[in-house]
Amino acid sequence: MEGPGSSSQFETNLVDLPRELLMKIFETLPPKHVYKMSRVCRLLNRLIKDDSWWMNQIQRALNGVRLPIAETKDEEFTPFTTRDAIYFEERRWAAIAQETKSITEGSCSHYATIDAVKLFKSSNGARFCITGARDRSLKIFNLDAIKNSPVNKDTWVNKEKEGAHEGWIWSVDLVNEQNELLSAGWDSTVCLWDIDQRPFHCISRKIDAENGAVTGILADEKVAICSRFHSTITIHDINNNLESVGKVRAHQGAITSIAQKGHYIYSYGVDRKLRITDKRNLKEHLSIRNVPNSLNICLNSGLVYLATSSGEVHAYRADNLSPSHNFRVVPDGNAVRQVIKTKGSVLALTQLGGLKSFSLAPAPIEMYSTGKFHCEPCRFDYLAGDVAVGCGDGSVTFWHRPVDL
Amino acid sequence: MTDSAVIYKVKTIDGEVLEISKRAADRSATLIEMLRNCPVDDVENMDPIVLDRAKGTIVKMIIQWCEDHKYQPILKDDKVEHCEEIKNQEKELLKDLDGDGLYDLFEAANWLDVRCLRQKIAKILAAMISGKKHTEIRTIWQLENDFTAEEEAQFSTEDAWNVLVEEMTKREAEKVTENVATPSASTSN
Numbered sequence: 001m002e003g004p005g006s007s008s009q010f011e012t013n014l015v016d017l018p019r020e021l022l023m024k025i026f027e028t029l030p031p032k033h034v035y036k037m038s039r040v041c042r043l044l045n046r047l048i049k050d051d052s053w054w055m056n057q058i059q060r061a062l063n064g065v066r067l068p069i070a071e072t073k074d075e076e077f078t079p080f081t082t083r084d085a086i087y088f089e090e091r092r093w094a095a096i097a098q099e100t101k102s103i104t105e106g107s108c109s110h111y112a113t114i115d116a117v118k119l120f121k122s123s124n125g126a127r128f129c130i131t132g133a134r135d136r137s138l139k140i141f142n143l144d145a146i147k148n149s150p151v152n153k154d155t156w157v158n159k160e161k162e163g164a165h166e167g168w169i170w171s172v173d174l175v176n177e178q179n180e181l182l183s184a185g186w187d188s189t190v191c192l193w194d195i196d197q198r199p200f201h202c203i204s205r206k207i208d209a210e211n212g213a214v215t216g217i218l219a220d221e222k223v224a225i226c227s228r229f230h231s232t233i234t235i236h237d238i239n240n241n242l243e244s245v246g247k248v249r250a251h252q253g254a255i256t257s258i259a260q261k262g263h264y265i266y267s268y269g270v271d272r273k274l275r276i277t278d279k280r281n282l283k284e285h286l287s288i289r290n291v292p293n294s295l296n297i298c299l300n301s302g303l304v305y306l307a308t309s310s311g312e313v314h315a316y317r318a319d320n321l322s323p324s325h326n327f328r329v330v331p332d333g334n335a336v337r338q339v340i341k342t343k344g345s346v347l348a349l350t351q352l353g354g355l356k357s358f359s360l361a362p363a364p365i366e367m368y369s370t371g372k373f374h375c376e377p378c379r380f381d382y383l384a385g386d387v388a389v390g391c392g393d394g395s396v397t398f399w400h401r402p403v404d405l
Numbered sequence: 406m407t408d409s410a411v412i413y414k415v416k417t418i419d420g421e422v423l424e425i426s427k428r429a430a431d432r433s434a435t436l437i438e439m440l441r442n443c444p445v446d447d448v449e450n451m452d453p454i455v456l457d458r459a460k461g462t463i464v465k466m467i468i469q470w471c472e473d474h475k476y477q478p479i480l481k482d483d484k485v486e487h488c489e490e491i492k493n494q495e496k497e498l499l500k501d502l503d504g505d506g507l508y509d510l511f512e513a514a515n516w517l518d519v520r521c522l523r524q525k526i527a528k529i530l531a532a533m534i535s536g537k538k539h540t541e542i543r544t545i546w547q548l549e550n551d552f553t554a555e556e557e558a559q560f561s562t563e564d565a566w567n568v569l570v571e572e573m574t575k576r577e578a579e580k581v582t583e584n585v586a587t588p589s590a591s592t593s594n
Contacts, residue, residue: 014508014546021515024523028531039539039560041548 015043023053031057031084054079061086065361068324070317074302085344086360088405092385093345093357093367095402102146102398103374108156111135114390116172116183119143119383128158129381129388130195131396132169132183137162140195143386147400161200165189167213175219175238182224182238184214190224190242206242208234216258220279227255227267233277248282250275259299261318266304268297274304274321288321300341307336313348325362329353340382349380355389373397413440415468416453421461429471432479434518459513463506467513470522479520 014022026034026048038048047053058079059066071077116132127143142158149155167186174181180203181193188209194201212229223245224236231253235246251269259266264285265277274297275287292314294306303324306314311334314326329336330353338349345367346358354373358364375393382388385401411427413436430436439454456464507526514523534542543550 014548017508017512018515021512024515024527025530028524028528029535033535036539037534037542039552040542040546040550042551044548045552 019047023047027057027060031080031087035080035084051079054083057083058086061090062359062361063365065363067360068303068315068317068362070302070319070324071360074318077301082343085342087344088385089342089344089357090359090367091405092401095405096368096387096399099399099402100150102150102400104141104153104156104396106153108139108141108153109396110137110139110390110394112394113168113378113392114394114396115168115170115185115379117379117381117388117390117396118172118174119381119386119388120174121383127383127386129386129396129398130172130174130181131388131390132164132172132185133390133394134168135162135394136165136167136169138164138169138172138181138183138193138200141388141396141398143398143400146398159195159198159200161193164191164193164200170213170215171217173217173219173224175224180238182217182219184217184224184226186213188213190214190217190226190236192224192238192242204241206236206244208244211247212254215254215256218258218260220260225258225260225265227258229254231255231269233258233265233267233282235282246282248277250277250284256295257297259297259304261299266297266299266318268294268306274306274316276321286321288316295335296338298339298341301343303341305339305341305346307339307348309335311336311350313339313346327358327362327364329356329358337377338379340380342382347380347382349377349389351376355380355387414451414453415464416455417459417461417464418457419460421464422453423461423464423468425468426472426475428475429468432471432474432519432521433467434520435516456517458516460509463509463513466510467517467519467522471519474521477521 026037034048038045055072061083067082110131110133112134114131114133116130118130119127120130121127129141129143131139131141137160139160140158141156145155145158164183165185165187166189169183169185171185172181172183175192179194179196181195181200182190183193184190187207188211189205189207191205192203194203210230211232211234214226215229216227218225219238222238224238224242226234226236228234231249231251233248233250233255234244236242237245250267251271251273253270255267255269257268260279263279265279267275267277268291269275272291272293273287273289274291276285277283278285292306292308292310292312294308294314296307298305298307299318302318303315304318304321306316308314310332311330312326312328313336315324316322317324329348330350334353335351336348337351340347344360346360346364348356348358350356352372354370354377356369357367359367373389373391375391375395377389377391380387380389385405387399389397391397412424413427413430414422414424416422430440436454459467507530511523511526511530514526533545537545542548
């Protein structure tokens with residue numbers, strides 16, 4: 001195609017092209033491939049490292065709509081990673097319609113409603129999912145085993161712990177990303193587990209009846225942050241037998257959902273108040289009242305997302321709790337049980353309409369909907385393309401990230 | 406007179422005079438604008454429209470493409486997905502050019518604002534370097550490595566973007582090994 005000295009009738013070289021025209025070539029390539037080309041030469045390096053070009057690409061991907069200011073001003077925001085995430089999510093949800101899902105059954109299932117689901121990857125890349133249910137047991141599923149042996153369901157459960165709690169397990173979270181697990185629930189007990197051992201080995205267990213059932217638990221470096229039925233947020237020392245190191249009455253009534261980032265804890269309660277508590281002194285930093293009745297909150301990209309019982313997702317700025325945008329997910333009368341905001345999409349689990357994925361931007365477009373589940377879904381998790389949904393009958397449904405994505 | 410019967414004349418920078426039907430000319434937003442500014446009453450005796458930025462060989466190819474596509478819908482905006490697949494006709498047309506000619510055609514399609522053609526060429530140029538290493542891209546596009554040794558070394562230790570790039574290349578390498586390894590359930594202890 002080309003030789004060192006091309007025919008003399010053609011004069012233009014690639015570098016002679018107008019810059020905007022040159023970038024048009026890159027518009028058709030995957031974002032990561034474009035980024036690799038910044039190493040080719042100085043000209044390309046300058047053009048490709050231009051944030052405004054990536055912002056323009058984001059806007060084009062979202063049909064001309066701009067991202068909320070709270071998202072672009074968030075300290076972790078970079079135009080390239082967001083453009084790349086959008087590209088990934090679009091392709092991921094376009095592929096799911098052709099995929100086979102895996103559903104647990106028989107002995108590898110729980111036998112009661114699953115309220116806690118957490119996906120994670122070990123350091124060597126193996127994929128796992130932790131579930132906690134009302135049958136009081138914890139299970140760890142091996143996603144690679146599920147994918148490779150779709151029929152032999154005996155291999156699906158990697159480890160389990162029956163009777164992990166004396167009541168329903170409401171929430172789990174991972175400490176140090178892989179080898180320690182926190183669980184909590186109806187029995188007002190917080191547990192720390194070593195999950196490298198078989199079976200689970202309980203490192204410490206703390207009963208705290210005074211504050212009632214634990215509705216949510218988060219691992220935050222050295223402490224566990226808990227939302228409680230009796231209106232309080234309690235803090236426990238992970239390295240010291242889960243001893244209580246802090247407590248604050250944050251709401252009037254049960255706290256139903258909790259999130260944290262940096263210096264702040266975000267909580268939502270039956271009092272319909274959304275509150276920010278400063279970790280450093282456990283005092284209220286900010287709060288707003290009369291927030292739509294919600295079942296779950298998710299903190300991501302500078303925004304707090306609420307899953308409302310009337311079928312919508314509402315977003316508020318994380319810094320000042322002013323309303324940012326909202327959109328309808330399902331008709332009124334159908335609740336949104338949980339919302340997860342990823343870098344490139346918004347995912348919502350609904351009571352009667354299954355799991356739905358949406359594009360970013362103030363007016364999101366539905367990318368995919370599973371439709372009604374075989375049983376009412378309760379809780380889900382999403383990690384780098386893998387999906388896990390826990391249902392009311394104790395079963396878990398998995399979708400695996402496509403290999404070629 | 407029907408659209409296809411109306412023939413305009415254009416004159417290129419190197420003096421060539423070429424003909425283009427109105428219907429085909431409508432594919433170039435630039436030509437539409439030029440004709441709007443100087444309405445032509447007597448088309449047969451008109452002075453040729455001067456295209457002072459492109460040579461005969463290139464304009465000829467663009468006219469050919471426009472004539473071939475004159476009955477197809479015009480791209481309204483820059484949405485990448487909407488252009489139809491490259492057909493055999495075009496493959497031959499564009500195969501005749503070597504790398505340089507393609508840039509000339511690309512620039513002319515841009516200046517004449519023939520959007521579908523511009524997008525097609527962009528895709529062809531992108532396909533040339535898709536998935537290639539940056540060293541290979543230098544050869545294909547005849548670009549000089551004008552980084553200093555220190556700058557090159559710095560690339561490996563640069564910002565978080567590089568971590569993503571490493572992850573991507575690692576994943577592509579894993580895919581290769583995944584295809585050859587026997588699938589066995591990975592056990593943890």
